[in-house]
Structure formats: structure tokens, C-alpha cells
Amino acid sequence: MNPTIDTVYMDDELRLRWMPGQTNRLVVVFMGMHGGVGGQPLDEFAGSASSNGTNNVLFVTDRRASWYAAPGLWRRIVRLIRYMRKSEGIREIITLGNSMGGYGALLLPRDLRVARAIAFSPQVTMDRSILDDQRWPDVQKRWGTLPVRSVAEMIDSTRTEYYLAAGGDCAEDLAHLDLIPEMPRVHRFIFPGAQHNLARALKQQGLLHDMVTNIARGRRARVKRLLATYSEQAA
Numbered sequence: 001m002n003p004t005i006d007t008v009y010m011d012d013e014l015r016l017r018w019m020p021g022q023t024n025r026l027v028v029v030f031m032g033m034h035g036g037v038g039g040q041p042l043d044e045f046a047g048s049a050s051s052n053g054t055n056n057v058l059f060v061t062d063r064r065a066s067w068y069a070a071p072g073l074w075r076r077i078v079r080l081i082r083y084m085r086k087s088e089g090i091r092e093i094i095t096l097g098n099s100m101g102g103y104g105a106l107l108l109p110r111d112l113r114v115a116r117a118i119a120f121s122p123q124v125t126m127d128r129s130i131l132d133d134q135r136w137p138d139v140q141k142r143w144g145t146l147p148v149r150s151v152a153e154m155i156d157s158t159r160t161e162y163y164l165a166a167g168g169d170c171a172e173d174l175a176h177l178d179l180i181p182e183m184p185r186v187h188r189f190i191f192p193g194a195q196h197n198l199a200r201a202l203k204q205q206g207l208l209h210d211m212v213t214n215i216a217r218g219r220r221a222r223v224k225r226l227l228a229t230y231s232e233q234a235a
Contacts, residue, residue, distance in 0.1 A: 004019065019049075027094045027096055028060060031097075033099065068103075069126070071144065094117070094216050106122055106162070114158070120199045120202075121173045121197070125179060161185045161186075173196055210226055214226070
């Protein structure tokens with residue numbers, strides 16, 4: 001059965017889609033530049049985020065790919081998530097995103113209590129003075145003030161557990177991860193041979209669902225075993 005995903009809010013800059021679950025856990029999925037997650041269509045990825053209908057899922061799309069820097073956009077996103085948390089009786093929030101969406105997943109803990117943040121190949125900063133990543137637009141030049149100079153700078157002030165994954169063959173993604181401070185609640189997973197679209201590679205090997213499900217539940221040992229499985233298959 002295909003999951004039921006309803007658009008609950010949309011304007012020129014923002015689209016929110018809701019998929020109800022069976023628990024008081026909410027997974028907030030920040031979508032990538034082209035509206036998908038790791039190259040996967042939204043409905044195909046929904047099963048992983050929802051853990052086959054267990055979790056409530058809110059899909060957040062920045063329709064202008066501004067990295068949430070469009071004037072007032074991030075404040076509206078936070079306000080609407082707060083509303084959904086209260087109206088649905090949510091007790092635990094988990095964030096999830098890939099690439100641009102990974103930036104959003106790492107940013108939300110600054111403003112809301114997030115238990116775990118999951119980011120595949122994330123941009124940690126869009127400030128060219130910190131890291132000049134030429135793959136992406138100069139967001140600050142086009143949109144003005146960024147929501148934060150670098151998500152790495154606010155990790156110490158949160159209580160969130162961070163799960164960061166990157167492809168070992170993507171130097172730019174590894175440079176972003178190098179900005180993240182070392183601390184016990186920050187977990188890095190480097191996948192040998194993988195490029196920027198790590199989520200797609202995991203999907204193709206049949207590991208993405210288990211990876212997301214186990215991180216969402218805080219099963220770090222199981223995630224490490226999945227990393228070993230990926231490494232064996234990639235060898």
C-alpha cells in the first residue's frame with residue numbers, strides 16, 4: 001500500500017507534507033534541492049522515514065532552494081513545526097536530510113528540542129568565508145543573511161545526538177564534516193568509495209531503510225554493522 005502523504009501547507013517558498021504515524025515520534029525530513037531525498041522520489045523514501053508507518057513524518061521543502069535563507073522562511077518553518085508538535089501530541093523529534101536537506105536537519109536543533117539529527121552528505125556551512133564550496137550557489141549573495149553561519153558553531157549549545165554520513169570519495173563533503181566538533185554525541189560514518197549521493201548508493205544496496213530506522217531509534221551499534229556491510233559490498 002502506498003503511503004498517504006498530504007500537503008498541509010504551501011506558498012511560493014515553502015511546502016509541508018504530512019504523513020501520519022502510530023506513535024508520538026515525529027521525523028522532520030528536509031528535502032534536497034530537487035524535492036527528493038538522495039535522488040529518491042518522495043513517496044519511495046517515505047517508508048524509510050516512517051519506519052513502515054510507525055513514525056509521523058513531516059516533509060519540508062524549500063521551494064526556492066535558498067538553504068532556508070529566503071527572508072523569514074526559517075522562522076516560519078520553526079513556527080509551523082512547533083504548531084504540528086503541539087497539535088499532534090509529539091514528544092520526540094528526529095530530523096533527517098540529504099545535502100541541502102542535511103543542512104536543515106542540523107539547523108533545527110538550534111531552535112527546537114531534537115533527540116537525533118541525521119544528515120547524509122550535508123552542507124555544514126554556506127558561508128564562503130568559512131568554506132568555499134563551489135558546487136552550490138553563493139546563498140548569502142543571492143538571499144542575504146544566512147540562518148546561521150555554520151551549524152557546527154551551535155552544536156555545543158544543544159543536547160541533540162548527531163549522526164553524520166558522507167562518501168569517502170567526496171572531498172568536499174568530507175571538508176564539511178571536518179568542521180563539526182568532536183564530542184561523544186557526534187557520530188560520523190564515512191562510506192568508502194561513495195560520492196555525494198550517498199543516500200542513493202545506500203538505497204541501491206538495500207541499506208537505506210535499515211540505516212534510517214536504526215539511527216532514528218538510537219541503535220548506533222546496528223548502524224556500525226550496516227556500515228561494515230556497505231564496505232564489504234563496495235569492496
